[in-house]
Amino acid sequence: MTQYPHLSIEKKWQDAWEKNECFIAKAPKPGQKKAYVLEMFPYPSGRLHMGHVRNYALGDVVARYKRANGYAVLHPMGWDAFGLPAENAAIKHNTQPKSWTYKNISAMREQLKSLGFSLDWSREFATCDPEYYSQQQKIFLKFFENDLVYRKSSRVNWDPVENSVLANEQVVDGRGWRSGALVETRQLNQWFFRITKYSTDLLDGLSELDNWPEKVKTMQTNWIGKSHGAKVCFTITNTSQKQQNIEVFTTRPDTLFGASFVALSPEHPLSSELAKNNPKIDAFIRKCAQLGTSEETIERAEKSGVDTGLIVTHPFDKTKTLQVWIANFVLMGYGTGAIFGCPAGDQRDLDFARKYDLAVLPVVLPEGKSADQYQIANKAWTGTGTLFNSDFLNGLSVEEAIKVALSKLKELGAGETTTQYRLRDWGASRQRYWGCPIPIIHCHDCGIVPVPLADIPVLLPDEVSFETPGNPLDHHPNWKQTTCPKCKQKAVRETDTLDTFVDSSWYFARFCSPRSKDPVDSAPANAWLPVDQYIGGVEHAVMHLLYARFFTRALKDCGLLDIKADEPFDGLFTQGMVTHETYKDSSGNWVEPVNVLRSDTGLTTKAGKPVTVGAIEKMSKSKLNTVDPAVIIEKYGADVARWFVLSDSPPDRDVQWTESGLEGAARFVSRVWAEVLRVSKEPVFPEQETTDLSKNLIKTTHKTIKLISQDIEDLGFNRAVARLYSLLNDIKKATDNDPEQIAARRFATESLVLLLAPFAPHLAESCWEALGCKQLVAMTKWPEFDEKWLEEKTLIIPVQINGKRRSQLSVAFGLDKAVLQEHALKDPDIIKSLSGLKIVKVIVVPDRIINIVAK
RNA sequence: GCGGGCGUGGCGGAAUCGGUAGACGCACAGGACUUAAAAUCCUGGGAUCGCAAGAUCGUGGGGGUUCAAGUCCCCCCGCCCGCACCA
Numbered sequence A: 001m002t003q004y005p006h007l008s009i010e011k012k013w014q015d016a017w018e019k020n021e022c023f024i025a026k027a028p029k030p031g032q033k034k035a036y037v038l039e040m041f042p043y044p045s046g047r048l049h050m051g052h053v054r055n056y057a058l059g060d061v062v063a064r065y066k067r068a069n070g071y072a073v074l075h076p077m078g079w080d081a082f083g084l085p086a087e088n089a090a091i092k093h094n095t096q097p098k099s100w101t102y103k104n105i106s107a108m109r110e111q112l113k114s115l116g117f118s119l120d121w122s123r124e125f126a127t128c129d130p131e132y133y134s135q136q137q138k139i140f141l142k143f144f145e146n147d148l149v150y151r152k153s154s155r156v157n158w159d160p161v162e163n164s165v166l167a168n169e170q171v172v173d174g175r176g177w178r179s180g181a182l183v184e185t186r187q188l189n190q191w192f193f194r195i196t197k198y199s200t201d202l203l204d205g206l207s208e209l210d211n212w213p214e215k216v217k218t219m220q221t222n223w224i225g226k227s228h229g230a231k232v233c234f235t236i237t238n239t240s241q242k243q244q245n246i247e248v249f250t251t252r253p254d255t256l257f258g259a260s261f262v263a264l265s266p267e268h269p270l271s272s273e274l275a276k277n278n279p280k281i282d283a284f285i286r287k288c289a290q291l292g293t294s295e296e297t298i299e300r301a302e303k304s305g306v307d308t309g310l311i312v313t314h315p316f317d318k319t320k321t322l323q324v325w326i327a328n329f330v331l332m333g334y335g336t337g338a339i340f341g342c343p344a345g346d347q348r349d350l351d352f353a354r355k356y357d358l359a360v361l362p363v364v365l366p367e368g369k370s371a372d373q374y375q376i377a378n379k380a381w382t383g384t385g386t387l388f389n390s391d392f393l394n395g396l397s398v399e400e401a402i403k404v405a406l407s408k409l410k411e412l413g414a415g416e417t418t419t420q421y422r423l424r425d426w427g428a429s430r431q432r433y434w435g436c437p438i439p440i441i442h443c444h445d446c447g448i449v450p451v452p453l454a455d456i457p458v459l460l461p462d463e464v465s466f467e468t469p470g471n472p473l474d475h476h477p478n479w480k481q482t483t484c485p486k487c488k489q490k491a492v493r494e495t496d497t498l499d500t501f502v503d504s505s506w507y508f509a510r511f512c513s514p515r516s517k518d519p520v521d522s523a524p525a526n527a528w529l530p531v532d533q534y535i536g537g538v539e540h541a542v543m544h545l546l547y548a549r550f551f552t553r554a555l556k557d558c559g560l561l562d563i564k565a566d567e568p569f570d571g572l573f574t575q576g577m578v579t580h581e582t583y584k585d586s587s588g589n590w591v592e593p594v595n596v597l598r599s600d601t602g603l604t605t606k607a608g609k610p611v612t613v614g615a616i617e618k619m620s621k622s623k624l625n626t627v628d629p630a631v632i633i634e635k636y637g638a639d640v641a642r643w644f645v646l647s648d649s650p651p652d653r654d655v656q657w658t659e660s661g662l663e664g665a666a667r668f669v670s671r672v673w674a675e676v677l678r679v680s681k682e683p684v685f686p687e688q689e690t691t692d693l694s695k696n697l698i699k700t701t702h703k704t705i706k707l708i709s710q711d712i713e714d715l716g717f718n719r720a721v722a723r724l725y726s727l728l729n730d731i732k733k734a735t736d737n738d739p740e741q742i743a744a745r746r747f748a749t750e751s752l753v754l755l756l757a758p759f760a761p762h763l764a765e766s767c768w769e770a771l772g773c774k775q776l777v778a779m780t781k782w783p784e785f786d787e788k789w790l791e792e793k794t795l796i797i798p799v800q801i802n803g804k805r806r807s808q809l810s811v812a813f814g815l816d817k818a819v820l821q822e823h824a825l826k827d828p829d830i831i832k833s834l835s836g837l838k839i840v841k842v843i844v845v846p847d848r849i850i851n852i853v854a855k
Numbered sequence B: 001g002c003g004g005g006c007g008u009g010g011c012g013g014a015a016u017c018g019g020u021a022g023a024c025g026c027a028c029a030g031g032a033c034u035u036a037a038a039a040u041c042c043u044g045g046g047a048u049c050g051c052a053a054g055a056u057c058g059u060g061g062g063g064g065u066u067c068a069a070g071u072c073c074c075c076c077c078g079c080c081c082g083c084a085c086c087a
Helices: A006-019 A050-068 A083-093 A097-112 A130-145 A194-210 A214-224 A254-256 A269-275 A280-291 A295-300 A349-356 A398-412 A522-528 A543-557 A629-636 A638-646 A659-680 A692-713 A719-733 A739-758 A759-771 A819-826 A828-834
Strands: A034-041 A072-074 A147-158 A164-166 A184-193 A228-235 A247-248 A261-266 A306-315 A317-327 A336-341 A413-422 A440-445 A447-450 A479-484 A488-491 A533-537 A574-576 A579-586 A598-599 A601-603 A611-618 A794-801 A806-810 A839-845 A847-855
Touching: A006 A097, A006 A638, A034 A050, A034 A522, A050 A072, A050 A533, A050 A574, A050 A579, A050 A629, A050 A638, A050 A692, A083 A097, A083 A692, A097 A269, A097 A579, A097 A629, A130 A147, A130 A447, A194 A214, A194 A543, A214 A543, A228 A317, A228 A398, A247 A254, A247 A261, A247 A336, A254 A398, A261 A349, A269 A280, A269 A306, A280 A306, A280 A317, A280 A759, A306 A349, A317 A336, A317 A349, A336 A349, A398 A413, A598 A739, A601 A611, A611 A659, A629 A638, A629 A659, A638 A659, A638 A719, A638 A759, A659 A719, A659 A739, A659 A759, A692 A719, A692 A739, A719 A739, A794 A828, A806 A819, A806 A828, A819 A847, A828 A847
Parallel strands: A034 A072, A034 A533, A261 A317, A533 A574, A794 A847
Antiparallel strands: A147 A164, A147 A184, A228 A247, A228 A306, A228 A413, A261 A336, A306 A317, A440 A447, A440 A488, A479 A488, A579 A611, A598 A601, A794 A806, A839 A847
16 A cells, blocks of 8 residues: 655644644634634644643644635634643752743744644733733723722631642641641632623523533523522520621521521631630631532532530521531632531531430421431432421421522511622632732832833733742742832732633633734624634533633723624633553553553553553653654654544543554555545546436545534534545545546545545645645635535335334335325334234334334 | 543444444454564454344443434443642
């Protein structure tokens, strides 16, 4: 077989595309449709991984397809370049985050280019470019002006040995990952974006996102967590404290009669107040603080608490009293930071009650249970039912009881209805160097003073020291020293930088006018936004996507973004991960796939040690089960790598990287190339339609054009790939050498090449050239199908008896029920199978199926 | 713990509306070509029973709805993603 010479060819076409400016986005002409195709931009870790290849290959199919269909396409690329790894690398390798990051960007840019993605590189930027983050500082100032950003005290993980703030991922089992010290929590003044101002709008907006996966919308809905309920006031009877009442939030006021305790969050102001005079409470709160700030760890921890000794009265019955506890599972960030516990109706409350031997009184009776026998063991009943043990609520449904309880609370002045959101304001302060500096000055006399626009950008210092732990900006000998813009006295700069999620919350808009002196120019923004197809990992389903939706709204409200669209991303697609088998040697060390040798006796390392195969997992450095795209591109070519990640697995599911799958992809590329060379040597005949053979191939080709176009629209690339395999097989099978057949074969082959182009663009260009076509495929129109070839005159209908296929009929299209039934009952196989049975009923679905029910 | 998703041959998957389960690819087996091997080409593969015709079973497990269930409903199991300072 003719080997496809990928190395020389791929570079040639990449240069040709660049020379012809094929992928430079040009504003849509009047009447021209646009497509903004965007994949989530990468963090410049230094090397491309297979997840990137998949992500960008998916987007590239869409971009190339849209271009071939006459759309003006914007398909840009940039770098999510700020963040913690650069600082870790700086410490580890004794470099500077800046040089490390830009070096990585250069390396990854070359790798991306070698894959031949149809990107508009003229718009490239990195979020750590001063041109980018200075615009972000302007946005921050505008948000500050519009009260969309503010300062408040909030908890952070604190490493007492390193004297620095830890990210949640840096807290391992309650200890700092480097120092091993027990983590404490500290209160710090930090900057917050007022995302909760848009809670309702962000929630309502979801319903218009028809081209988003349902699961992502559900996750965002739950994250925002709108719930209707009540604030209920419990009066403390035995206190010397100033605070006389405890306010709790509940969505289930119907279960108030089942309340057996009230619980405060360890961070509740009253808890801290009580801790002052009670060492036991103080110790408990300190212990809770060691869990860190992650909601997951807090909720996973075994339920525990401490009795405060306080007693409150029940709002509905003053003679009933409840103990007040402090419990580790009550979150300060939600509701009022206090709850009432109804153990029968909430699993956490029940676990808590069992542990501390508190009363468990069921108040909701599930349907079909008897009131005098119903008991709660170790499973709370959270479903519907009828209220009992509940005084004036007895006999009501849960839904009715909620209403009645609410009006009673209002009547007694013991509570009010409220709407509560789970969504919290976005804490965006980071006590780190490698991020966008917050353009604020702290003045002793004037307080918080924004940096004047004329003084923007506030640039990061290039060289910082990581010798002392903590925030290098704070330690820098002179960076933070400045003068107050108002009073001209000595003042200091804010040393917090912004969360990198801020950088990625508006980059898609910046791509419309990447070199502008303003954050986003209105004409190009209106021409390109919203993003028509956004593609990235499902791990970003909530935070990144919600922050970007918030920013779009906030930017519009501040007048910094002038577009008609309300939402940044019209279409969203979440792709699956790239996985690989894991390998371990006899000493239990992970082994890289490149070091595993396969032989008849099993797997060994290159050194000959036996290797065992472990689970198939997401490619990761820690498990060493990665495959370097650069190695694959060198050996097989970019098209093979692209073809592999697009084959077989549906894009939203995980794809398992296998050597054999890769070889299959390589084989396909060679087969296409060989077949095209064969066809290219044949004479060119005008298209004719005479023989059945040629008709079939032409028909198959038209059908394939239609189906693949649809597959690409639906992002079902694995199906498109399967159809391309089929079409190639059909072309290869057509071996007759009469002019009709040769003409049909040429038509099918040319179509194949064009259909292939979004998936394996270099191969397509080479084939196109071999077939004698002068224009680049990248500039050629998508093939069209003709409906007249798709009309089916006859079809095969299965005939079932009792739901089991027993025969089939070849019939004309569109026959009516009676005729079909008659045909079916005359069928010899059916007559045979029906012997001894009595026909009960015949179901006929025209053009689909016939099912005979018989006994 | 809470929220979301996924589960189909030896393997990846197809079946888009409740209507022939297993398209297409990989791996495997047999054959052709070759001095031989590789590559390539052709053919065959869900399982069980059967010489065959064919029959029965079969979409993680258990129930249910329906003439008909991979698809809809309920329960369970396993794996994956997110949980607000990783990106």
